[in-house]
Every structure is written in C-alpha cells, then in structure tokens.
Amino acid sequence: MSRVGVIGAGHGKFGRRSDATVQELAFEAFRMAMEDAGIEREVLDASVIAAVPEYHKQRSVAGVVQEYLNLNPRPTWLTEVACASGSAAIRTAWMAIQSGLHDVVAVIGCQKMTEMETAEILALMGRVGEVQWESIFGTTFPGYYAMFAQRHMHEFGTTHEQMLAVGVKNHHYGALNPNALFQKEITLEKALESEPVSSPFCVYDCCANADGAACLILANEEKARAISDKVVWLDGVGAATASMSVLRRPNLVGLPSAEEAARRAYQMAGVTARDIKVAEVHDCFTVAEIMAYEDLGFCRKGEGGRYIAERRSYIGGEVAVNVDGGLKSKGHPIGATGVSMAYEIVKQLRGESGKRQVPNAGVGLTHNVGGIGQYTFVHVFKRD
Amino acid sequence: MFSWFGKVSFVPYSKVADFAVHLKDGRLMGSLCKKCGYQTFPPRADCPECMSPDFSFQEYSGRGEIYTFTRTTAAPVGFDDIAPYTIIVVELEGGGRLVAWQGESLTEDDVRIGRPVQVVPRVWEKGEEIKVYYTAEQPGTTWNKAPAPHLG
Ligand SMILES: [Zn+2]
Numbered sequence: 001m002s003r004v005g006v007i008g009a010g011h012g013k014f015g016r017r018s019d020a021t022v023q024e025l026a027f028e029a030f031r032m033a034m035e036d037a038g039i040e041r042e043v044l045d046a047s048v049i050a051a052v053p054e055y056h057k058q059r060s061v062a063g064v065v066q067e068y069l070n071l072n073p074r075p076t077w078l079t080e081v082a083c084a085s086g087s088a089a090i091r092t093a094w095m096a097i098q099s100g101l102h103d104v105v106a107v108i109g110c111q112k113m114t115e116m117e118t119a120e121i122l123a124l125m126g127r128v129g130e131v132q133w134e135s136i137f138g139t140t141f142p143g144y145y146a147m148f149a150q151r152h153m154h155e156f157g158t159t160h161e162q163m164l165a166v167g168v169k170n171h172h173y174g175a176l177n178p179n180a181l182f183q184k185e186i187t188l189e190k191a192l193e194s195e196p197v198s199s200p201f202c203v204y205d206c207c208a209n210a211d212g213a214a215c216l217i218l219a220n221e222e223k224a225r226a227i228s229d230k231v232v233w234l235d236g237v238g239a240a241t242a243s244m245s246v247l248r249r250p251n252l253v254g255l256p257s258a259e260e261a262a263r264r265a266y267q268m269a270g271v272t273a274r275d276i277k278v279a280e281v282h283d284c285f286t287v288a289e290i291m292a293y294e295d296l297g298f299c300r301k302g303e304g305g306r307y308i309a310e311r312r313s314y315i316g317g318e319v320a321v322n323v324d325g326g327l328k329s330k331g332h333p334i335g336a337t338g339v340s341m342a343y344e345i346v347k348q349l350r351g352e353s354g355k356r357q358v359p360n361a362g363v364g365l366t367h368n369v370g371g372i373g374q375y376t377f378v379h380v381f382k383r384d
Numbered sequence: 385m386f387s388w389f390g391k392v393s394f395v396p397y398s399k400v401a402d403f404a405v406h407l408k409d410g411r412l413m414g415s416l417c418k419k420c421g422y423q424t425f426p427p428r429a430d431c432p433e434c435m436s437p438d439f440s441f442q443e444y445s446g447r448g449e450i451y452t453f454t455r456t457t458a459a460p461v462g463f464d465d466i467a468p469y470t471i472i473v474v475e476l477e478g479g480g481r482l483v484a485w486q487g488e489s490l491t492e493d494d495v496r497i498g499r500p501v502q503v504v505p506r507v508w509e510k511g512e513e514i515k516v517y518y519t520a521e522q523p524g525t526t527w528n529k530a531p532a533p534h535l536g
Pocket of ligand 1 (some may be wrong): 417418419420421422431432433434435436
C-alpha cells in the first residue's frame with residue numbers, strides 16, 4: 001500500500017480566545033500549516049473540518065470555515081465523535097487520499113468552547129453519559145472517569161497522588177509550550193489542595209475547556225515526496241468503539257476501544273509498543289493517562305500508577321508522553337484536540353520541538369478518546 | 385410515562401416505557417427476549433443477540449454489590465439543589481448494572497466497592513409531578529410493592 005504523508009502542520013494559541021470567531025481561529029492554524037508546507041491553495045483538493053457542533057452558535061460550522069479559508073468550491077465535510085473528532089477528520093482524510101479520490105487534503109480541527117453561557121455548558125455537561133438510564137441521576141463527565149479511578153485504585157492500588165503526578169508532569173511540559181492555556185508548573189501539594197469535583201478527583205485532575213484550532217496538510221506518497229523534504233508518514237490508523245453506557249463495559253479499569261485501536265494501528269504500521277518513543281495521549285482526566293499507558297501497552301494493566309510515579313513517561317524515560325502539556329495544561333478545544341496531538345508528534349518527529357524535544361524520536365503516536373471511551377483513534381506516525 | 389423516571393427526564397418515551405410504571409409499583413424490571421431468552425438490565429425492547437423485537441419484563445431482586453461510586457460536588461443543571469450527592473453503580477444479582485443514588489441507610493463508610501446493597505424503588509416526594517428513581521440501601525431493606533404487575 002502506498003503511504004499518506006503529513007506535509008504541513010499549524011497550531012494556534014489555545015485559551016479563552018474572546019478575540020476571535022471559530023473561523024478566525026481556524027484561519028490561524030491553516031495559514032501556519034500552508035506556510036509550513038510551502039504550498040498555495042491551488043494544490044488542495046478538499047478539506048475535512050473537525051468540530052463538535054453543539055458548542056457553536058453557528059450551525060453547520062464547516063461552511064463558514066471553508067468560506068473564510070477561501071477554499072470554495074472544494075468539497076468539505078465535518079467529522080464528529082465528541083473529543084475524538086480531530087482524529088476522525090485525519091482518518092477520513094487518510095481514507096479519501098488512499099481511495100485515490102483526492103491527492104492533497106487539509107484537516108482543520110477548530111472549536112470555540114467559551115461561546116456558550118456557563119448555564120448552557122453545565123446543561124451540556126449533564127448529558128455526556130447515556131441519557132435514558134444514567135444522566136437522569138446527575139452523572140457528569142468527571143464523575144464517569146472518577147468511577148474508573150475508584151476501580152483502578154481498588155483493583156491495583158493506584159493512588160490519587162499518582163494520578164495527580166500526571167498533572168504535575170503535563171504542567172511541567174506545558175510551561176514550555178507557548179500554545180498552551182496554562183503555561184505554569186504546579187506542585188503535587190497544590191494539586192492535592194484544589195477544590196473537590198467528583199471523588200477522588202479535584203480540580204487539578206481535570207483538563208479545562210479552551211478555544212483553539214490546529215491544522216494538518218496530508219498528501220499521497222507521490223505528492224508528498226514532490227512537495228516536501230520533511231514528510232512525516234501516517235502509517236497506522238486504528239479506530240474502535242465501546243458501548244455508550246459504561247454500565248455495559250466489561251470492566252472500568254481501561255478503555256477496550258483504546259486497546260483495540262492500538263492493536264490495529266500497531267499492526268498496520270508494523271510496529272509494537274516498544275518502538276514508540278513519543279506519544280500524545282488523551283489526558284482529559286488524570287486517570288485517563290494512566291489507563292492509556294496500559295491500554296497502549298507501554299506497561300501492563302495495573303502498572304500505570306507506578307509508571308508515572310517512576311517518571312517513565314518523562315523525556316528520558318521509556319515513552320515521552322504529552323510533552324506539549326497534554327489536554328491538562330494545553331486546554332481541550334474538543335474538535336481541535338486530535339489535530340493538536342498530531343501536530344505535536346509531527347514537530348517531534350521532525351526534531352523541531354526545541355526545549356521539549358524528545359531525543360531520537362522516530363516513531364510516535366496519538367491516542368485520542370471520544371467521550372468516555374465510546375470512540376478511540378490511535379494513529380502511528382513515522383519519520384523516513 | 386417514561387418521563388416519570390429520573391430527577392430530570394431527557395427522553396420521555398421508549399419502547400420500554402412501562403419500566404417506570406413497574407418502578408412506581410415497587411418492581412425493578414429488566415427484559416427477557418421471547419425468542420432467544422437473552423436477559424438484560426437495563427431493559428431493552430430489541431434483542432441485541434437475535435434481533436427479535438419481542439420481549440417481556442423480568443423482575444430483578446435488586447440485591448447486588450457496589451461496583452464503583454463517586455461523590456459529585458460539581459453538579460449539572462437540574463441537580464445543583466441536591467449536590468453534593470453520591471452516585472453508586474450497583475452490580476445486580478442476575479447480571480447487569482445500574483446507576484443509583486446513595487440511600488439514607490448507607491453511611492459514607494458503607495460506600496465501598498464490593499459491599500452488598502439493596503436497590504430500592506423510590507417515588508420522589510417533593511413536587512406534584514410523579515418522579516421515580518432508586519437508591520442503594522442496606523441489605524435487607526424492605527419497601528412496598530403493588531399487589532401484582534398489571535403490565536406485560
Ligand atoms: Zn433474542
């Protein structure tokens with residue numbers, strides 16, 4: 001099979017962007033990616049937009065983004081699988097290119113999370129779970145992951161301190177990322193003192209909503225080699241699902257969709273977990289990163305707490321994880337997050353990450369989770 | 385009638401809407417596929433195994449144990465007046481799990497993974513609307529049931 005390569009990557013500032021509309025955010029990332037690729041719009045055949053519609057005032061956001069980027073009359077379409085929408089966009093761009101339908105496709109993940117009133121956000125938050133049997137008891141997004149955390153603590157002896165150590169690491173690296181929402185280090189002591197949210201979680205276990213956008217330009221192998229001398233190849237695209245209702249999951253100590261997506265992505269890319277040197281994983285809540293170490297095979301199930309406590313996911317450890325700050329420090333504009341993860345891996349594999357550069361990063365992955373593991377996408381990237 | 389189920393109702397309709405009537409009568413119902421015998425909680429009208437749409441309700445004892453839990457401080461819209469509240473996932477005898485609130489007979493110390501509990505059907509006392517739900521209580525807790533199920 002011929003390959004699909006990333007020839008350009010762009011990333012805007014994440015945060016409370018009360019200065020910009022969603023299409024203006026998209027433009028920032030798109031312009032950077034096009035400059036990075038060194039191409040003009042004429043080269044593009046299509047775009048895929050990732051965004052979660054219910055947060056935007058503008059309905060059918062792909063249309064307004066496509067117009068503002070001056071990409072009409074090229075085709076565009078929206079992908080939506082909650083917080084994994086960005087990776088779904090990358091996957092469909094990969095499919096469009098591999099099918100031969102398009103040669104060069106722009107993927108734009110963009111999201112305004114702060115457009116809504118707090119009351120509207122709180123109402124949306126109450127419908128994260130399955131609404132017929134679960135949300136009617138006031139379940140919440142942090143609450144679900146908190147219930148995974150309780151099981152993880154019960155079955156494996158994982159501690160809340162180990163979970164918060166994930167946040168400490170991610171803030172440590174986020175402090176070095178100019179695109180991050182929170183560019184400051186935190187201490188375990190301060191994290192432990194933060195306000196309770198849903199036991200065992202407190203504020204520092206949870207990522208924050210943010211506005212932002214990121215963009216990738218993908219091309220088929222022939223075009224990629226002709227256009228760019230720094231191509232990063234997207235060699236493994238794994239995706240899987242799990243039941244909407246967490247009540248029907250086999251266990252609550254991992255995400256079966258993540259295990260399955262990783263297995264498929266590794267197989268497709270011809271790699272194993274041991275080949276991965278740098279990873280972007282979906283740390284929407286601290287325990288999610290611990291479960292990701294296990295689901296991705298960086299360590300055995302149950303050892304994730306020790307993995308972070310022993311700093312094996314720091315630069316210089318076994319797999320450098322979330323060295324852009326992760327969702328925790330960077331912020332989580334849900335439609336943009338998957339593309340933002342891919343941006344970081346592309347920069348790392350090209351050796352362009354400055355103070356956060358992981359040495360000898362030849363193979364990297366993104367692990368992007370929608371909802372509470374209903375959807376997971378694992379993408380494996382390689383340098384030539 | 386499914387609008388009766390839960391403090392806030394998001395879907396007032398369902399092919400298993402009579403679940404809420406049974407709950408009001410004090411009965412906790414799962415479903416049984418009439419074709420292949422697949423049994424599940426929460427109930428579903430359409431069998432995921434054999435795809436038959438023919439089902440009957442099947443009563444569950446409500447005995448079970450705590451599978452996981454969380455005490456929620458940051459509540460969504462419609463639940464702020466009862467926050468903080470503890471959500472308990474109960475693994476039911478007979479299979480399946482449900483989300484319930486911690487009942488008054490359980491202390492904070494009682495809420496531990498693996499602890500046996502009794503799921504008890506409840507009718508919300510505040511307000512004029514009928515609202516039904518359930519709580520996790522001490523094993524052996526009893527409640528009133530209507531004489532016989534009057535629905536299929
Ligand atoms: Zn059946």
